[in-house]
Amino acid sequence: MQPLVMNERPPVLWLTGLSGAGKSTLANQLKARFNAFGQMAVVLDGDELRHGVCRDLGFSALDRAENIRRAGEVARLFRDTGVWVVVALISPFAQNRAAVREMIGEGFVEVFVDTPLAVCERRDPKGLYARCRQGDLALLTGISSPYESPRTPDVHLDGAVGQGVDQHVDQVLDFLRARGDWRH
Amino acid sequence: MQPLVMNERPPVLWLTGLSGAGKSTLANQLKARFNAFGQMAVVLDGDELRHGVCRDLGFSALDRAENIRRAGEVARLFRDTGVWVVVALISPFAQNRAAVREMIGEGFVEVFVDTPLAVCERRDPKGLYARCRQGDLALLTGISSPYESPRTPDVHLDGAVGQGVDQHVDQVLDFLRARGDWRH
Secondary structure (H helix, E strand, C coil): CCCCCCCCCCCEEEEECCCCCCHHHHHHHHHHHHHHCCCCEEEEEHHHHHHCCCCCCCCCHHHHHHHHHHHHHHHHHHHHHCCEEEEECCCCCHHHHHHHHHHHCCCEEEEEEECCHHHHHHHCCCCHHHHHHCCCCCCCECCCECCCCCCCCCEEEECCCCCCHHHHHHHHHHHHHHHCCCCC | CCCCCCCCCCCEEEEECCCCCCHHHHHHHHHHHHHHCCCCEEEEEHHHHHHCCCCCCCCCHHHHHHHHHHHHHHHHHHHHHCCEEEEECCCCCHHHHHHHHHHHCCCEEEEEEECCHHHHHHHCCCCHHHHHHCCCCCCCECCCECCCCCCCCCEEEECCCCCCHHHHHHHHHHHHHHHCCCCC
16 A cells, blocks of 8 residues: 555535535535545544534533534544544534634635525424424524524535535535645 | 555554553554554544543543543544554543443454553653652542553553563554554
């Protein structure tokens, strides 16, 4: 095996958006694309992190902040190892996203998966919207907890019906090409 | 760049031993050796984790357990990404090490860096032993908090004076060769 060619500063793609917006699907597609060209990559998925590194945390504003902080710290460890990182995490509060952008530094790419609430609720892949409407779930972003939309995301993806994940992958890769991170 | 050749199940080397035993030095040497042959690797160092993912934790038995749990979760994320992992963490309690072994599964390699307390205290690279003896530090493993030596570590390194880090690296690589993980 050859010594690896690596970016000096691999990107950390931070996918933010509502539950059901399509963050995890997009993240896994991006990882597959990177891997296909020999670039190691990891998806840090909010749901999975909550079963692992963040298992002790709940959904209060404080715990959400800590959740995002830890995701950022893990992302940084991967980035420093030369692994490209795709984080898929609702990350509803602008302040927390700003903190993690500062922590990660120049490699940070904020990707807003901007899918309308009505679309997310219709998909409801985990049944969370139904549970919240029925009163079984107290805090759900977009319903009973705010989502602060990014004002100046690095990449703004239109998640309305008709836009497919392939288009979103292309849009992210275009951004990375323009930055010189992606040459394929 | 070529698609990467990767182990199905990269090893997670878990270096346990007293403060000053030489865990970090050995971990960095192992990483350098792996990298030299094109194998991506990461060192998860206890001190660094405490400034990052584990910044909210102290040194009580409960916090130490959580510290080790999180280190194990991060190790698993790297392992699942195909990155070799070297953890350098005092991890004084057998119960916590057993838990992390169970979590990681078959790739887990417990490496006991068995350096006598007197040698560690003479080195005292962080001045912790001096601080503890002077009463400035309440809990220090080996002095005021127990270290439970592994009874059946996968690799047992003699850290007495006269043994150099190169010998320890060779001993770990021999173990990995015997398992079929390392072919150089």
